[in-house]
Amino acid sequence: MLPELDEIHVEKVNQRESENKTNKRAVNVDMNPMVDLAFLLLTFFMLATTFSKPHAMELLIPAKPKEEQAEKEMAVKESKTISLVLLMNEVKWYRGITEPKPISIDYSSLESLLFDLNQNTEGMVVLIKPLTSSTYGNLVDVLDALGTSGVQRYAISDLSDFDKAFETNAGTDE
Amino acid sequence: MPKLRSIKKLPKLDMNPMVDMAFLLVTFFMMTTTFKSDMPVEVVIPLSQAELTVPEKNLCTITIDKAGQVYIGLDNKFDRKQMLGYVAQQSGIQVSADEFERFSLLTSFGVPLDQLLDLIAMDKTERKRYPQNGIPTGEDNDELRNWILGSRLANPNLRFAINGDAESPVYKVKRVFDILQDLNITRFNLITDTEKDAS
Numbered sequence: 085m086l087p088e089l090d091e092i093h094v095e096k097v098n099q100r101e102s103e104n105k106t107n108k109r110a111v112n113v114d115m116n117p118m119v120d121l122a123f124l125l126l127t128f129f130m131l132a133t134t135f136s137k138p139h140a141m142e143l144l145i146p147a148k149p150k151e152e153q154a155e156k157e158m159a160v161k162e163s164k165t166i167s168l169v170l171l172m173n174e175v176k177w178y179r180g181i182t183e184p185k186p187i188s189i190d191y192s193s194l195e196s197l198l199f200d201l202n203q204n205t206e207g208m209v210v211l212i213k214p215l216t217s218s219t220y221g222n223l224v225d226v227l228d229a230l231g232t233s234g235v236q237r238y239a240i241s242d243l244s245d246f247d248k249a250f251e252t253n254a255g256t257d258e
Numbered sequence: 259m260p261k262l263r264s265i266k267k268l269p270k271l272d273m274n275p276m277v278d279m280a281f282l283l284v285t286f287f288m289m290t291t292t293f294k295s296d297m298p299v300e301v302v303i304p305l306s307q308a309e310l311t312v313p314e315k316n317l318c319t320i321t322i323d324k325a326g327q328v329y330i331g332l333d334n335k336f337d338r339k340q341m342l343g344y345v346a347q348q349s350g351i352q353v354s355a356d357e358f359e360r361f362s363l364l365t366s367f368g369v370p371l372d373q374l375l376d377l378i379a380m381d382k383t384e385r386k387r388y389p390q391n392g393i394p395t396g397e398d399n400d401e402l403r404n405w406i407l408g409s410r411l412a413n414p415n416l417r418f419a420i421n422g423d424a425e426s427p428v429y430k431v432k433r434v435f436d437i438l439q440d441l442n443i444t445r446f447n448l449i450t451d452t453e454k455d456a457s
Contacts, residue, residue, distance in 0.1 A: 115273060115277065118277070119273065119276075119277050119280065122277065122280040122281055122284055123280055125284045125288075126280055126283050126284045126287065129284065129287030129288055129291055130283075130287055132291060133287055133290060133291045138303065138311075138312055138449050138450070138451065139306070139308050139309060139310060139311060139312070139449075139450055139451065139452050140308060140310050140311065140312045140419060140447035140448060140449050140450060141306055141308035141310065141447065141448050141450055142308075142310055142445065142446075142447055142448075143445075143446060143447070143448055144444055144445050145435060145438070145439050145444050146439075146444065147439070147442060147444050148439055148440055148442060170428070214428040214429070214432065215428075216427065216428070216429050218428045219424060219425050219426060219427065219428055220304065220322065220422040220423065220424060220425070220426045220427070220428055220430075220431045221304040221423075221424030221425065222428065223428050223431065224304040224305075224306055224422075224424070224448060224450060225304070225306075227306075227448070228306040228307055228308065228450075228453075231307075231308070232307055240432065240435065
C-alpha cells in the first residue's frame with residue numbers, strides 16, 4: 085500500500101512542476117505587433133503636428149468717446165496729418181486736409197515712405213482711409229508698414245468727400 | 259561547441275529600450291498636437307511681419323471670409339454653451355438641453371439666428387455641405403453684437419482675434435471693428451501669417 089501512495093505523490097509533484105514550466109514560458113509575449121503600432125502612431129503624430137503657430141498683430145482702437153467728451157476732439161496740425169487712401173493696388177497719400185496733393189505709391193514702397201515721413205515730422209498722425217474697393221489684405225499691409233516704420237499714432241478713419249472721389253475715378257478707369 | 263551556441267544567440271536583440279523610446283515619443287507628440295479646428299470656411303490669411311503669437315486659451319475668433327461673411331468661434335465648450343444661453347435669452351429662442359449640448363460641439367459657425375436651430379440639428383457631414391450665410395452685422399439686425407456680448411459674459415478674460423481673408427472687403431472688416439469698439443473691446447489681434455523677409 086505505502087509504496088504505491090508514494091509513487092502517486094511523486095507523480096503529482098512532477099506533473100505540477102512541468103505545469104509551472106509551461107506557465108513561465110507563456111510570459112514571453114510577442115511584442116512585435118505592439119511595436120508596429122507604436123511606430124505607426126509615432127509617424128502619424130509626427131506628420132500631423134504643426135509646430136508653427138499663426139502669428140498675430142495687435143491692434144488697439146480708441147475707446148468709444150463718452151457723451152460728455154464727444155465735443156472735445158484733439159486738435160492736430162494739418163501739416164502733421166498724413167492721409168493714406170487705400171485703393172486696390174496702390175495708395176494715394178497726401179499731407180494736410182485743405183489743399184491735398186495726392187501722390188500715388190504702391191504697397192511695397194509704403195514702408196520706406198512712412199519711415200522717411202516719420203523721421204521728418206514730429207508727432208505725425210496717419211489716417212488710414214480704406215476705400216470700399218480695397219481688401220482686408222491691403223489694410224493689414226498698411227498696418228504692418230506702420231508698425232515696422234515706427235509710426236506711433238494712426239487711426240482708421242472715415243472717408244471725406246475728397247477721398248470718395250478716388251473711388252468714382254477708379255471705377256471709371258476700369 | 260560552446261562557441262557555436264553563443265554565435266547563434268547573438269541576433270536576439272533586446273528591443274525594450276527601443277520600444278520605450280517609441281512610446282515616449284508617441285506620448286510626447288500626442289500631448290503636443292493640437293488639431294486644426296473644424297472651420298466652416300477656408301480663409302487665406304494675409305501676410306505680415308508680426309511676431310506675436312495668438313493666445314491658445316480664452317480666445318474668440320471672428321472669421322471673415324472672402325465674401326465678407328462673418329463667423330464666430332470660441333475655444334471653450336462651456337463658454338459656447340453660455341454664449342448660446344445669452345443669445346437665446348436675448349432673442350427669445352427656445353433651445354432644449356440637447357440642442358445646447360450639440361451646439362457646444364461647434365467650434366465655429368456663421369448663420370443668422372433663424373437658421374441656427376436647423377444648423378444645430380444637422381449631423382457633421384450635412385453641416386459641411388450646408389452653405390452658412392454668415393452672422394448678420396448690419397445696423398438694423400446686428401446679431402454679431404449679441405454673440406460677442408454673450409461670449410464676453412461667458413468668459414470675462416476672453417481675447418478677440420480677427421481671422422480675415424486677405425481678399426475680404428475692407429468695409430466688412432471695418433464694421434466688425436466698429437462693433438467691437440462699440441462694445442468697448444479696444445484691443446484685439448489680427449491673425450496673420452509670417453512673411454518671409456526678402457532682405
